[in-house]
Amino acid sequence: MDNDSGITSLLMENLQSEGYDVTAVGQAEDALTLPLDTFQLVISEVVLPGEIDGLELLERMKEDRMTQHVPLMFCTVRDGERDIIAGLNAGADDYIIKPFSLREFMARIRSVLRRHRNFAPAATQRTIEYRTLILNIDSRTLIIDGETLALSPTEFSILTLLMRSRNKLFPREDIFSSTWPGEEMTNPRLVDVNISRLRKKLGSYGQHIVNRSGLGYGFMDSI
Numbered sequence: 001m002d003n004d005s006g007i008t009s010l011l012m013e014n015l016q017s018e019g020y021d022v023t024a025v026g027q028a029e030d031a032l033t034l035p036l037d038t039f040q041l042v043i044s045e046v047v048l049p050g051e052i053d054g055l056e057l058l059e060r061m062k063e064d065r066m067t068q069h070v071p072l073m074f075c076t077v078r079d080g081e082r083d084i085i086a087g088l089n090a091g092a093d094d095y096i097i098k099p100f101s102l103r104e105f106m107a108r109i110r111s112v113l114r115r116h117r118n119f120a121p122a123a124t125q126r127t128i129e130y131r132t133l134i135l136n137i138d139s140r141t142l143i144i145d146g147e148t149l150a151l152s153p154t155e156f157s158i159l160t161l162l163m164r165s166r167n168k169l170f171p172r173e174d175i176f177s178s179t180w181p182g183e184e185m186t187n188p189r190l191v192d193v194n195i196s197r198l199r200k201k202l203g204s205y206g207q208h209i210v211n212r213s214g215l216g217y218g219f220m221d222s223i
Contacts, residue, residue, distance in 0.1 A: 001031050001044040001054075002075070007098070011043070011075075014102055015109075028052035037066040041112060046076040046087065055090050062091050068150040069140075071116045073108065075100070081189075088193040093154050111180055115153040128163045130221075133205050135163055144205065154179060155198045158191075162209060162219040171216040191217075 002008050003026045012022045023039075025031050027050040036042065042061070046054035054074060061067040071093040076083075079097045087095045093112050096105060128135040134143040140156055142149045151159065157179045161170065170178075172192075176185045179194075195217055199206030210220050 001025050001028065001042070001048065001057075003027065003045070003049050007075075010102075011105070014106060018106065028054065028057040031057060032060065036061065036070055039070055040116070041109065042070060042072040043075050043109075044072060046074055046078045046083065055086065058087075058090050058092060062150065069152075071112050071153055073112055075105070084187070085189070085193055088190065089197055091152055091197070093152055107183065111183055112153070114181070115157055115179065128160065130163065130166070130205075130208075130219075133202075135160060142201075144203065149201055151198070151201065154194050155201070158194055159198060159202075159219075162217065166219050167221055169212055169216040169218040175217060 001024070002011075008024050008026075012024055015022045023034060025034070027048050028044070029050050029052055031042070031044075032052075044054040044057060048054055048057075052060075054076065058072050061070060061072060072091070073094040073096065074087045074092050075096050075098065076087075077098050078084075078087075084095050084097075093115070094108050096108055126137050128137070132145045135141075135156075136143065137160065140151075140153075142151050142156070142159070158175060161175065161178050172188060173185060175191050175195075176183075176188075179191075195209060195211075199209050202209070207223050208219050208221070209217060210223060211217050
């Protein structure tokens with residue numbers, strides 16, 4: 001989704017050459033008329049014409065039960081640190097700044113789709129439980145006190161890593177390589193922002209995700 005026809009045509013050509021079916025629109029209002037719940041990925045500019053920008057589109061998708069699990073990736077001219085953090089905090093699964101390398105763009109798309117579709121659960125453990133928190137690996141859902149909560153594919157991957165090895169600390173680099181396999185960690189804050197967002201979603205359980213300076217993050221029984 002981009003009102004720049006040149007960028008749109010270029011990305012469509014590359015995506016279609018990789019075998020993807022692509023639907024292109026110029027503004028968020030048009031996107032919201034589409035069956036977004038059937039899409040594997042939404043790619044959007046933050047700056048869009050019309051009354052709805054990319055951030056509001058993402059917010060609406062996350063509020064809608066039908067589309068809250070659809071990953072969204074920002075591809076945008078907004079290159080400030082505050083813009084990046086705002087996008088990730090809003091729930092974006094990735095954030096790439098224009099101009100960009102097409103090879104990097106395609107690699108990031110494959111990474112997002114891998115996290116979303118091909119999360120590989122352990123054969124011997126289909127749920128991970130801690131008190132009233134249940135992480136269902138098969139359905140990729142989180143249940144706390146009987147209520148199902150929406151997690152992005154990135155948040156789900158991070159929480160699964162931490163909860164499978166409770167009371168163990170993972171360096172930021174290990175979390176990144178597990179969550180974004182094959183990618184170079186060019187933005188160390190990507191891990192921090194996603195964990196901050198995850199803590200908020202976990203409510204009182206969020207305090208169990210601790211950060212030990214110089215050692216990393218872990219899900220701890222005792223806090």
